[in-house]
Amino acid sequence: MSLPRTLGELRQSPFSEQRLRSRRVKDELRDNLITKLRETGSVFPGIVGYDDTVVPQIVNAILSRHNFILLGLRGQAKSRILRALTGLLDAQIPYIAGCEIHDNPYASAAAAATRSPSTAIKPRLRICSPTTATWKN
Numbered sequence: 001m002s003l004p005r006t007l008g009e010l011r012q013s014p015f016s017e018q019r020l021r022s023r024r025v026k027d028e029l030r031d032n033l034i035t036k037l038r039e040t041g042s043v044f045p046g047i048v049g050y051d052d053t054v055v056p057q058i059v060n061a062i063l064s065r066h067n068f069i070l071l072g073l074r075g076q077a078k079s080r081i082l083r084a085l086t087g088l089l090d091a092q093i094p095y096i097a098g099c100e101i102h103d104n105p106y107a108s109a110a111a112a113a114t115r116s117p118s119t120a121i122k123p124r125l126r127i128c129s130p131t132t133a134t135w136k137n
Contacts, residue, residue, distance in 0.1 A: 026065040
């Protein structure tokens, strides 16, 4: 699948206006968690010893779109779990090229953003490693 390059192409892609307008981060996490559970069954690779206690509670919280807090002593995989949660975010999200803030291309708050079908857009890639989460264009 080739990525859309204009706002008109974006409207015809899986990043449709209806989907992006109403989709929150909790919805994104939930949808990608469901997909990951169907495909592999393992949500947090590298987390050992919490398969029957912590992991099911986190999965239930994400599926029900709840907020949650990870509490515990040092060495109980809190940071590792949070880093693994970034794997549930979409790999690519669109934004308007040349816009100073990369927000929703359909409802951009930036003055530089226009709504004509020929407006150029770029896919922004989320690049996440176990130690850092950075954005790359």
